[in-house]
Amino acid sequence: EKFLKPYNPKTAEEEVYRREEESGLFNPDKCVEKGFTKADALTFSIVLPPPNVTGTLHVGHALMLVVQDILIRYKRMRGFRTLWLPGTDSAAIATQSKVEEILYKEEKKTRHDIGREELLKRIDKFTEESKAIIISQLKRMGSSLDWSRYAYTMDEPRYLAVMEAFVRMHKAGLIYRGDRIVNWDPKMQTTVSDEEVERVEQKTPFYYFKYGPFTIGTVRPETKFGDKYVVMHPNDDRYKEYSHGQQLNLEWINGPITATVIKDEAIDMEVGSGVMTITPAHSGIDFEIAKKHGLDSEQVIDEKGILLPIAGEFAGVHIKKARPAIVEKLKSKGLLVKTDNNYVNTVATNSRGGGIIEPQIKRQWFVAVNKPFVIEDSKIPGIASGSSLTLRELMRKAVEAGGIKIMPDNFEKVYYHWIDNLHDWCISRQIWFGHRIPVWYRDQEVYCGTKTPEGAGWEQDSDTLDTWFSSGLWTFSTLGWPSFAETATEGRPGPENDLANYHPTAVLETGYDILFFWVARMILMSGFHLGEVPFKTVYLHGLVRDGKGQKMSKSLGNIIDPVEMIDKYGADALRLSLIIGNTPGMDLKLSEDRIRGYKNFANKIWNIARFVLENTEGRTPEKPESISPAGEETLKIFKTTLSEVTGDIEEYRLYMAAEKLYHFVWHEFADKIIEESKKILRGEDIEAKSEIKYILYTILSDCLMTLHPFMPFVTEEIYSSLPGNKNLLMVSPWPHKE
């Protein structure tokens, strides 16, 4: 029959997934209803980190899907009420720029030409189309996601959750609007959070200028027009003669000015001359100094990077052009002391493909991470109900006291390090696509609520929220919060009880590169809104690189396309190649050779099945009354493997579980047990024959079960051909019991 040909994943996979999906058993309620899972069984839940709607599946997605699907399929087979919830992310800024790009390419128009409404319409259309692509790709990996609970960050329930979360945090005083220095991207015309800023090293000339009796150093002469405060350390003996508040008249770029001496500990005496002038409007540290001493500041550069009238003759010029001209002018005035051309500066850029960040003072919305609040009802270990703490402390304690375990554990240190350096989170963005800030203004009135206030003349804040704000709610906005927050009941079926049944989720599995962006924000949001951790375990996977260890990128042409690999070698092969040899937190070097190797393994399993089926004549062999010592020994080796593999999965050592199974199946089962069985099967000893048939069949059947989480397709396909199996392998009980 079909086993006579080599295993062909292409024909098998589509059919297997269809059968599994149509069974409805990806939905835990269905599993209970059909009697595969006990109604009072423990739950196990994972929410899928939602892929970008506009994207296509990349190999990093493939990795995350495999890890999660293995855990999910395993727990389902172990009898847990197992939920894996799918979704997609609107990825505000990334999506909008993509659509804007297309708009410009095809129609030579900008968003301002077509307006907010029209742009949003086009984005909706675009995301609808791409959504289907990404979903079909998720399925091709074999992901046993409960599609009946599919969520999208911009759909109605999620939108409502975002509004509600904002309003509650605003009420608690943890969201405020303030004039602060922010990371402004002049190219994209929006603020970005600290996490989105990427620092790029760049050789930049470092200029030393005469500033009255001092020498000051800078890489940014174009900001210096408004500098009228000169700051030095109070303990710097070189500048003892100058006192705080002292005024000096000196010659500067556009003529004589009066400068004021400021003494502040923030100055590092070792750097440059130990003296600097400050530009509070365009530098974070300068802003802090100015705030501390109550100094005034003036904007020098506008939102597009153009110099303002304060620059005198340079007004209206872009900073990039102005810089050399300003240096030239200072030089001609004899104020340039020297230029260091070997200085390496770190330039802040917007990592989302934006421009060079220009710090600006702007009125924006922030989440206060250092402001204490009272947590009414806390289920987080280490945090007592009714205690007062800051969001920063909440995020730290949730991990410190063991409420959340991060794997590998060295990332806990990375997490703490980030928390210790944390500043208020700027959440407003000046883009159109996203969750709009639920605040309305009328004259001097400000209203914050989930719905438009009554009465005429209210104008909604035009900004949208950082996409990670809504992502932070993901573990519970997908489970019915806030609509069913009060009524959800544990033990009852149905999505309206999900919050009680499945939150906190068991595991969050994601890449270490979004530990701060996302993982930390989820802990913050879940902690504040539910008094709970969002997940008990964080499993961080590494980056998938090419065979040489380089990052995959279009320009290098080294991208491994998971869909193409599935077409060539099958999803099972791709899955194994992403698991074996991949430890959490470590980058994985993936080459096509590896994937090919595991295709051979799928075929090996196929042939083992063929051999066993041929020799058992299409029947399930019965268990012999007694088993010979040799047979017992064989079964014992297998049992040991099963027990080890089970332990490895429980401890999240998936790479080891998979490798042990691979090794057992190929080098024990195929190379030894089957080889040795041939002698017996050809022999005349009837009892020995029926015993070996039983052993072969048992091991094959149990191997299919244990391999199933790792290789769902080939195992399900073979299992369906075993005599007497009417149910799907995905809901068969796990063969090893503790």
Next chain:
RNA sequence: GCGCGCUUAGCUCAGUUGGUAGAGCAACGCUUUUACACAGCGAAGGUCGCAGGUUCGAGUCCUGCAGCGCGCACCA
């Protein structure tokens, strides 16, 4: 500057509480009587980055050094 990793066979990596080094791939030899050539059998390949220390015993624990990588950082 602060922090976190990595360094083990040609390549990619395992090595869970310290007990005389493992796997996959590649390469080499043999085998087309075999469930499977998408295969089998066999052989080869490592002073576990370097230097100290703890220990009866160190790839594993401690200290220092070197090389590589990454993260964070408002150094003018």
